[in-house]
Amino acid sequence: MNKKVLFISGLLLLNGCSTIVDNQYQIAPKGKAVTQIEKAKQLPLEMDKEIKVAVTTQTQVLDIHSIDSPGVIFELPMVKNGLDINIEAEINDSVFVPSAKVINQSGDIRAELDDRGLVYLKPRLADGNRLQGNIKVHPQVGDSALYLVIFTDKDKLDETVAVSHPAKLDAEGRGNYFPEVGDIQVPRALTGTFSIEAAALGARTSDQSIVLPALSATxxxxxxxxxxxxxxxxxxxxxxxxxxxxxxxxxxxxxxxxxxxxxxxxxxxxxxxxx
Incomplete structure (x- = not known):
């Protein structure tokens, strides 16, 4: 995840879809549109290990289960007690707002996450502004394979995500109150970076603090x-x-x-x- 906090108010004027990619990130598999999971390129998902992925303009497009956007597919380990999956999207000058579906080998949806399930996390220590979501899934009888599909809602690209103004964050860090500074609106994009980590259900003892809802601006x-x-x-x-x-x-x-x-x-x- 990018270690750079958004300390420039000029972010208000930025509306591009640039993606910061360095050696921390795996580049999402490239390719043309795919309509079947079994024919799509996939990334392995290791348990209890953070994986950082960059979605670029060359990322394969998914055209399955009402999805129409660049996306990444992970084959999930079949853990008897189920999986607790944490997803964090990095907010830069734009943001890839993640949605997710867990689908079995027959195309049945076992779990879903959309932008209503995301929360906004303020910068903390080395981490910048982020969106965080969580998805839990239990293998069911007849499931021989489970796939996690991460994508974004193409129909909402004209919307923005509200992040705290750097001046307000600085004031809060000093114990002051800075009410007259409004939030910064960051545009959604088809590209961006996110991290994902999976653990067995019950393995996590505490969750990160929930701050403000991510997608409210007014x-x-x-x-x-x-x-x-x-x-x-x-x-x-x-x-x-x-x-x-x-x-x-x-x-x-x-x-x-x-x-x-x-x-x-x-x-x-x-x-x-x-x-």
Whole structure:
């Protein structure tokens, strides 16, 4: 991942799709459009090892399962207890906003992640602005192979991602308050860099702190947090991931979001009514 923090306000004027590539990154497999996973070029995925990938203008285009964008396919190890996969996209002058699908050998979708499941991580230590998402998958009876497909939503390239202004970050680092500086809007792109790491479910003892929701640009920060936690709790329960929903509920209550418990209970009731 690029170690450069966005400390230039001139980022507001940048709207290109440049990709920073150095020897930290694997270049995503090149090629023309593919319509079948078994015919696509793949990258190996090693457990408990961070893999950094650069998606470029030469990356193979995926035309499968309603996907139409440059993408990367990983063949997943068949772990009995399931996989916990963390994805982080680096935000530079543009950002490859990742979506993901886990698909078995028959084309059945086992898990999905879209931009609603991403959170924005502020610069920390050597890491710059990032989007983070998590996807969990359990092999099911009949699954002989599982593939993780990472791509971006081509229909949303006219949208932006909000990142904290460097002046505000500097003020926060000094313990000051700098409310009059707005967020910087970074354009989405078909190219960019991301990292991925897979572990057995239950192997991670703690997750990184959730900061602000990534894709909101107009609401005030406090309302952003409320909206994010409401949506994240509902999404986790809809995915039958009650443990994740409980964790989000605890985090929300610590932030003073008093109605998070009601959102949790309403979502649980709605999910039970569907069954």
């Amino acid at each position: 609401e005030r920060p406090q309302q952003e947090s409320v909206t994010f936690y409401h949506q994240a709790i509902r999404a986790a329960i809809a995915d039958n991931d009650v443990d994740k929903a409980m964790g989000l509920l605890r985090d929300a209550e610590q932030l003073g979001i008093t109605d998070a418990d009601q959102v949790f209970r309403d979502a649980m009731k709605a999910q039970l009514d569907k069954q």
